[in-house]
Amino acid sequence: MTEASAVRFIELTIDGQSVRVPEGTTLLEACRGQGIATPTLCYLENLTPVNVCRVCVVELEGSRTLVPACSRRAETGMVVHTDSDRVRLSRRMVLEFLASSVDLSLAPAVGEYLRRYNAHPERLGPPAAGSERDFRPVGHHHQPDGTTAETVAQPVKVDNELYIRDYSRCILCYKCVEACGVDAQNTFAIAVAGRGFDARISTEFAVPLPESACVYCGNCIGVCPTGALMFSSEYELRQTGAWDEAKQAQTDTICPYCGVGCTLTLHVQDNQIVKVTSPLDHDVGHGHLCVKGRFGWQFVQNRTDPAKE
Amino acid sequence: MDLRLRATPPHATERAAVDAVLGPPESGWVGGVRRSESDGHVARGGHDMRTRRHLLLPALHAVQDRLGWISPEALNYICQRLDIPPAEAYGVVSFYALLSLSPQPPVVAHVCDDLACLTKGAGAICAELERTIGPAGTPSADSRVTWHRSPCLGLCEQAPAALILAAGDSPHTQTLSSIRAADVVTALRSDHAAETIPMILPQAGDTGLRLLRRVGVVDPTSLDSYRAHGGYTALRRALELGPSRVIREVTDSKLLGRGGAAFPMGRKWEAVAQAAIHPHYLICNADESEPGTFKDRILMEEDPFALLEAMTIAGFATDCQQGYLYIRGEYPHARERLAGAIAQAHARGFLGENVMGHGFRFDIELRRGAGAYICGEETALMNSIEGYRGEPRNKPPFPVQVGLFGKPTVINNVETLVNVLDIVLHGGLAFAAIGTPGSTGPKLFCVSGCVTRPGLYEVPFGVTLRELLALAGGVRDGGSLQAVLLGGAAGSFVTPDQLDTPLTFEGTRTIGASLGSGVVMVFDDTVDLKAIVLRIAAFFRDESCGQCVPCRVGTVRQQEQLQRLLTGHTLSTLPEELTLRADIGQVMRDASICGLVQTAASAIESALAKLQLLTPSRVS
Numbered sequence: 051m052t053e054a055s056a057v058r059f060i061e062l063t064i065d066g067q068s069v070r071v072p073e074g075t076t077l078l079e080a081c082r083g084q085g086i087a088t089p090t091l092c093y094l095e096n097l098t099p100v101n102v103c104r105v106c107v108v109e110l111e112g113s114r115t116l117v118p119a120c121s122r123r124a125e126t127g128m129v130v131h132t133d134s135d136r137v138r139l140s141r142r143m144v145l146e147f148l149a150s151s152v153d154l155s156l157a158p159a160v161g162e163y164l165r166r167y168n169a170h171p172e173r174l175g176p177p178a179a180g181s182e183r184d185f186r187p188v189g190h191h192h193q194p195d196g197t198t199a200e201t202v203a204q205p206v207k208v209d210n211e212l213y214i215r216d217y218s219r220c221i222l223c224y225k226c227v228e229a230c231g232v233d234a235q236n237t238f239a240i241a242v243a244g245r246g247f248d249a250r251i252s253t254e255f256a257v258p259l260p261e262s263a264c265v266y267c268g269n270c271i272g273v274c275p276t277g278a279l280m281f282s283s284e285y286e287l288r289q290t291g292a293w294d295e296a297k298q299a300q301t302d303t304i305c306p307y308c309g310v311g312c313t314l315t316l317h318v319q320d321n322q323i324v325k326v327t328s329p330l331d332h333d334v335g336h337g338h339l340c341v342k343g344r345f346g347w348q349f350v351q352n353r354t355d356p357a358k359e
Numbered sequence: 360m361d362l363r364l365r366a367t368p369p370h371a372t373e374r375a376a377v378d379a380v381l382g383p384p385e386s387g388w389v390g391g392v393r394r395s396e397s398d399g400h401v402a403r404g405g406h407d408m409r410t411r412r413h414l415l416l417p418a419l420h421a422v423q424d425r426l427g428w429i430s431p432e433a434l435n436y437i438c439q440r441l442d443i444p445p446a447e448a449y450g451v452v453s454f455y456a457l458l459s460l461s462p463q464p465p466v467v468a469h470v471c472d473d474l475a476c477l478t479k480g481a482g483a484i485c486a487e488l489e490r491t492i493g494p495a496g497t498p499s500a501d502s503r504v505t506w507h508r509s510p511c512l513g514l515c516e517q518a519p520a521a522l523i524l525a526a527g528d529s530p531h532t533q534t535l536s537s538i539r540a541a542d543v544v545t546a547l548r549s550d551h552a553a554e555t556i557p558m559i560l561p562q563a564g565d566t567g568l569r570l571l572r573r574v575g576v577v578d579p580t581s582l583d584s585y586r587a588h589g590g591y592t593a594l595r596r597a598l599e600l601g602p603s604r605v606i607r608e609v610t611d612s613k614l615l616g617r618g619g620a621a622f623p624m625g626r627k628w629e630a631v632a633q634a635a636i637h638p639h640y641l642i643c644n645a646d647e648s649e650p651g652t653f654k655d656r657i658l659m660e661e662d663p664f665a666l667l668e669a670m671t672i673a674g675f676a677t678d679c680q681q682g683y684l685y686i687r688g689e690y691p692h693a694r695e696r697l698a699g700a701i702a703q704a705h706a707r708g709f710l711g712e713n714v715m716g717h718g719f720r721f722d723i724e725l726r727r728g729a730g731a732y733i734c735g736e737e738t739a740l741m742n743s744i745e746g747y748r749g750e751p752r753n754k755p756p757f758p759v760q761v762g763l764f765g766k767p768t769v770i771n772n773v774e775t776l777v778n779v780l781d782i783v784l785h786g787g788l789a790f791a792a793i794g795t796p797g798s799t800g801p802k803l804f805c806v807s808g809c810v811t812r813p814g815l816y817e818v819p820f821g822v823t824l825r826e827l828l829a830l831a832g833g834v835r836d837g838g839s840l841q842a843v844l845l846g847g848a849a850g851s852f853v854t855p856d857q858l859d860t861p862l863t864f865e866g867t868r869t870i871g872a873s874l875g876s877g878v879v880m881v882f883d884d885t886v887d888l889k890a891i892v893l894r895i896a897a898f899f900r901d902e903s904c905g906q907c908v909p910c911r912v913g914t915v916r917q918q919e920q921l922q923r924l925l926t927g928h929t930l931s932t933l934p935e936e937l938t939l940r941a942d943i944g945q946v947m948r949d950a951s952i953c954g955l956v957q958t959a960a961s962a963i964e965s966a967l968a969k970l971q972l973l974t975p976s977r978v979s
Contacts, residue, residue, distance in 0.1 A: 103907070104950040104951065115957065140950035147916065173939055187460075187461075188901075196919045197928065200919070222911070238444030245453070245904055247903070247911055248905070252449065254449040
């Protein structure tokens with residue numbers, strides 16, 4: 051029995067270094083184990099890799115194309131290059147494509163990636179103005195004139211009191227769909243609809259969230275890497291210019307509602323809870339919460355202020 | 360699954376259309392009549408129901424055929440019947456060009472304005488339709504008809520062409536060839552389809568043919584006629600040889616896949632035959648959508664039993680009991696012929712529980728695409744069959760290990776499979792003696808554009824492009840050749856000085872081209888090649904599935920930049936724009952998930968390199 055359950059190790063070469071990892075390790079995990087900084091956007095530890103953003107691609111000798119590090123498992127004898135010209139160019143282009151079409155101003159990791167890969171999205175053209183994008187049919191498009199770069203800019207969706215959806219910031223990483231589906235919540239309120247550049251995250255027939263299957267667990271907000279999904283509390287503070295992360299404290303506590311014991315990280319600004327997250331490495335919830343833990347904290351603030359009595 | 364569904368029930372017609380595919384609902388839980396004595400205690404659901412998800416696309420087709428669009432209530436009912444979340448089903452419907460999510464007139468013309476039709480005046484036809492009916496996608500004044508511009512319909516030898524789809528109690532379809540705008544309007548307004556299938560078969564009756572020997576000779580609606588022309592002798596021989604010997608013959612034949620990727624067929628069969636996990640599945644990829652390609656359509660329309668026989672041999676050799684034949688939605692005639700052929704083969708024991716009395720069980724299910732080029736990619740096709748969006752899967756694992764429904768799967772193109780008949784009958788070595796050492800056997804070429812006799816041509820591998828063009832009568836009206844598009848939109852342009860290139864896998868490689876799906880599209884000097892190249896860029900942008908960034912954004916940036924390069928209104932200096940051009944091409948080839956975008960830059964790059972299309976740069 052012990053033999054059968056023993057972990058087998060795999061030897062491969064990454065950037066000239068011989069590396070030994072347990073069987074089943076992905077190239078991304080192997081790289082991170084070596085301290086090799088690998089950019090990721092659609093990858094998250096608590097979700098199944100979908101390998102769609104392609105920013106983590108690495109060069110694998112013998113492979114015609116680059117391979118996504120996030121999902122490709124290490125195999126014995128692989129020779130991997132993570133910083134070759136081909137890798138750098140593809141990462142740069144992926145970043146330029148995204149930055150030229152999506153508002154990435156609230157995606158914290160991307161600024162550093164853009165600098166690291168010397169990305170200049172402006173060479174693809176000045177951004178085109180946005181419009182409604184919910185019902186674009188599949189098929190022929192108008193011929194662009196090439197003077198501007200098409201973007202996904204569109205109106206913000208504010209259709210409930212708890213969170214907003216600003217798909218001008220959506221890079222279509224599929225994380226929210228995964229969190230809403232089998233990777234966490236099993237609610238399936240949203241899916242990818244449409245095709246090509248018109249592909250978008252949508253409810254059925256783009257109905258507002260209150261008419262959809264959404265249960266407001268907010269796990270989609272928890273996994274969104276670009277600020278496209280945002281607590282209304284944060285959105286409103288940002289609208290008035292009052293949002294200030296420098297003034298915020300983060301405090302971990304245990305959710306007071308049920309016996310599961312999820313850890314809540316309260317983000318507090320000016321003595322007000324402004325949003326709630328949960329650590330990804332938490333044993334119980336793996337960063338996912340339910341509607342109560344995520345949004346049910348108003349009662350904390352409803353106490354009478356003793357100073358005023 | 361705990362679905363949130365709408366309270367509004369479907370219209371009776373919608374319900375009937377869905378029930379015709381799925382059968383009547385079994386209980387009140389899935390949209391039937393609530394039976395108080397039993398429904399309160401049991402519900403059918405869970406795994407049992409989710410295994411029916413592959414019926415999603417057939418159910419959607421049924422509603423689309425009946426009503427011309429898929430209403431929220433109809434979609435809701437399908438979701439209830441199949442236990443699919445409405446958001447996911449909406450994602451699937453919105454993936455396909457032939458399914459509509461908004462009400463539209465019952466009669467719709469899909470007018471091809473893709474490459475071959477563009478060279479034959481499709482632009483003027485569309486302009487005329489805009490004047491007489493209205494802009495594409497808008498209903499006519501009386502709301503009875505509408506029209507859409509369509510990507511390649513696979514009718515290139517009959518260009519310009521259109522496809523009419525009429526929804527209703529008895530839906531009908533009609534293909535129109537060599538059209539004028541007035542023909543489209545007349546067909547839109549007629550109550551019934553004129554049941555003629557136009558045939559252009561330049562080599563019909565040539566006794567030296569192999570793949571096409573029965574095409575235009577046999578009665579494609581008759582199993583007896585097929586047998587009278589040598590049909591089912593190859594299957595009989597295969598059953599005598601046994602599976603491993605059949606695979607050995609295929610391996611000896613050195614047959615390479617004809618769909619575009621040229622993968623060794625023997626290796627694929629061997630891998631599935633030996634796979635320990637069961638069941639194994641066989642798929643025939645008949646989602647022929649590469650612009651300029653029509654070879655598989657003609658094989659299926661004119662010799663459908665040959666494909667069924669070849670699939671049965673493939674199933675026998677690789678230990679599959681179930682085959683799927685996935686045919687593109689734009690091929691209604693081929694679909695009808697195949698459906699008829701499957702029914703006859705079943706009735707006569709060439710399919711079913713006991714094939715030819717040999718104790719071997721094999722069935723073929725016909726599945727119909729709904730307007731998505733990407734579904735010709737093998738793993739996207741599998742997702743489409745399974746009832747998901749036709750997004751390609753990451754490889755590895757490859758389909759021979761993890762394919763349809765997660766099981767080992769052989770997937771072959773139509774032309775590839777039909778080659779198997781001769782391999783089994785005459786032996787792999789005899790087949791390998793045809794053609795060249797690197798490219799064995801006969802090959803079909805889809806010759807279209809500005810030639811005297813466009814059509815499907817069979818030649819042995821090794822014939823040069825010049826010889827093939829001569830076979831098709833050369834450039835029409837004695838014009839002079841400007842360029843040839845070899846391999847389709849995913850192929851590359853070839854110039855008149857390269858006509859002596861042998862049409863083989865290795866020969867085309869030496870000039871940086873590829874055979875692709877066998878497209879040979881000819882452009883004389885009257886053709887505006889800028890319009891052709893822009894159309895290729897538009898095609899890939901329209902057909903991207905949108906899953907990975909290099910394709911979703913890259914195809915748009917490629918299209919925008921090409922417009923700048925061809926008009927001269929560049930954003931920066933020409934060398935800077937050309938660097939950007941190269942960078943876009945490289946990330947598409949290097950970092951995307953599937954073959955669509957890995958080849959989406961090749962024709963455009965070859966055009967810019969060879970065809971002097973650039974306008975002197977005027978930085979704006």
